[in-house]
Amino acid sequence: MLAPMADVALDAPAAAAAAPPRPDFQVVPLRGLPAVAVVLVALVAAIVANKLWALEFFHVAAGGLWTSFDLFLGFVLGPILGRLGIPARVELTTRLMPKLLLIMPTLVTCTLASGWQLGRLLGTIDSSYANHGWIVASYVVVGVMAVIALAVLEPANVAVLIELKKPRPNPEVIGTLMKRFIYTAGITGAMQVTTLVIMTKVATG
Amino acid sequence: MSERALPPVTELGVASMALIVAGGISIAAKLPNDVRLTLPILFLAASSLVMAANLVALSRVEGFNWDAFFDVAKWALVAYAVIAGILEFVFVHDGVRGGVLVVLTLSLVVYAVHVPLLIGFTVARYQ
Numbered sequence: 001m002l003a004p005m006a007d008v009a010l011d012a013p014a015a016a017a018a019a020p021p022r023p024d025f026q027v028v029p030l031r032g033l034p035a036v037a038v039v040l041v042a043l044v045a046a047i048v049a050n051k052l053w054a055l056e057f058f059h060v061a062a063g064g065l066w067t068s069f070d071l072f073l074g075f076v077l078g079p080i081l082g083r084l085g086i087p088a089r090v091e092l093t094t095r096l097m098p099k100l101l102l103i104m105p106t107l108v109t110c111t112l113a114s115g116w117q118l119g120r121l122l123g124t125i126d127s128s129y130a131n132h133g134w135i136v137a138s139y140v141v142v143g144v145m146a147v148i149a150l151a152v153l154e155p156a157n158v159a160v161l162i163e164l165k166k167p168r169p170n171p172e173v174i175g176t177l178m179k180r181f182i183y184t185a186g187i188t189g190a191m192q193v194t195t196l197v198i199m200t201k202v203a204t205g
Numbered sequence: 206m207s208e209r210a211l212p213p214v215t216e217l218g219v220a221s222m223a224l225i226v227a228g229g230i231s232i233a234a235k236l237p238n239d240v241r242l243t244l245p246i247l248f249l250a251a252s253s254l255v256m257a258a259n260l261v262a263l264s265r266v267e268g269f270n271w272d273a274f275f276d277v278a279k280w281a282l283v284a285y286a287v288i289a290g291i292l293e294f295v296f297v298h299d300g301v302r303g304g305v306l307v308v309l310t311l312s313l314v315v316y317a318v319h320v321p322l323l324i325g326f327t328v329a330r331y332q
Contacts, residue, residue, distance in 0.1 A: 028280070040291065047295055109288050113295050120299055126237055136234045143226035150320045151218045155327035158277065162328050173331045 025094045027161045032102045043110050047117045055121060058114035063199070066107040067192045069100075074185045090164070097161055108149070112142065124202060131202055138198045145191045148184050156180045211330060212262035217255050218323040224252035225312050232305060245308050249315070256319050263326065273332040278325030282317070289317040 046054035081089055119125030124135060156177040163169045163177075228248030232240050263269065296309055 040287070044291065044294065047298060105284070105288065109291060113291055116295055117299070125233065127235055132234075136230070139230045139233055143223075143230060147219060147222045147226060150316075151215065151222045151323055154320070155215070155324040158281075158324050159327045159331060162277070163331065170331070177327070 023091055023094055025098055025161075025165075027098055027158065027165065028101055029098045032099065036102055036106050039106055039110065043113060046114060050117065050121060052118075052121060055114050055118040058110050059118050062107045062110035063115065063195075066104070066111050067195055069104065069107070070188055070192045073100075074189050078185070094161075094164055097157060101157060101161075104149070105154075108146075131205070134198050134201050138195065138202070141191050141194050141198065145188060148188060152180050152184060211266060212259070214259055214263055214326045215323060217259045217262075218319055221252045221255040221259070221315065221319055224248045224255065225315055228252070228308065228312055232309065240305055242304050242308055249308055249312055252312075252315050256315055256322075259319070259322065263322075270329040270332040274325040274329035277328045278321040281321035281324045285317045285320050289313040 043058055046058050081092060084092065116125065119135070123129060124131070126132070129135065160174055160177050163173050225248065228245040231244045231248065232242075235241075293310060293313055296306060301309065
């Protein structure tokens with residue numbers, strides 16, 4: 001996730017050297033936390049109720065948004081961002097990335113927790129299910145994305161934002177961290193497309 | 206940018222997370238049948254060892270900015286503890302019990318500790 005930063009990395013040293021005025025921002029936007037809490041409480045309620053519609057809603061809505069965010073940021077907004085002027089890039093980055101710090105983990109948690117419960121309800125996670133191989137493949141795909149997002153991208157995202165909060169951000173630090181987004185954007189995109197293939201196959205039997 | 210000699214914390218973190226994911230998949234793929242826990246326990250043990258090695262290696266770094274590390278890692282720990290708690294709730298709510306629940310719970314503990322460690326490290330190494 002957060003692949004749009006890939007293109008910023010290419011010119012990060014120049015960006016910081018130019019030292020454009022940066023809007024003040026919170027690394028974690030505190031105003032968004034109540035909304036996250038509401039969504040997570042609703043998720044827990046859906047799991048406790050174990051109702052098909054509620055679980056389907058959370059899994060499809062959150063999963064669709066997760067996939068859309070990843071593909072849109074990586075392959076649409078990313079290239080556009082790379083062609084913007086330096087002040088515009090920095091401003092967009094400092095406004096976009098903090099919000100993604102809240103949005104993406106929330107979407108991932110909703111998708112996975114409701115998906116597991118939905119699989120229990122429908123029996124699609126049972127090893128006797130006809131498309132069990134596809135389900136196991138989805139575990140692997142999600143696992144690869146989780147490892148990349150949690151161990152590689154999320155730490156880089158937080159570190160970049162904290163660097164950008166400094167009066168004089170170090171361009172080399174930002175450039176080094178941004179390389180992670182470049183290296184992983186293709187893998188994440190491929191995994192998300194694979195997710196679409198698997199989920200549409202499972203949904204249609 | 207002056208790079209100090211640092212242990213491969215991120216690389217070890219990736220390995221540890223991959224082992225945890227592999228253990229979780231080896232359990233999930235067998236449900237609802239009886240799950241043999243040998244393989245998941247091996248994955249969990251290996252992941253825990255890698256995490257312990259990561260912690261030890263990091264603790265030996267001279268001049269590491271622990272203030273910056275803990276400033277970030279403590280809040281990340283809160284966030285990932287909440288996420289792990291929700292996942293644990295799902296397991297318990299679904300009637301997962303016994304050895305499978307123990308393995309999954311310990312896997313969530315490794316996940317909820319290692320991710321904040323990686324975030325804290327990535328921030329602090331450049332401070």
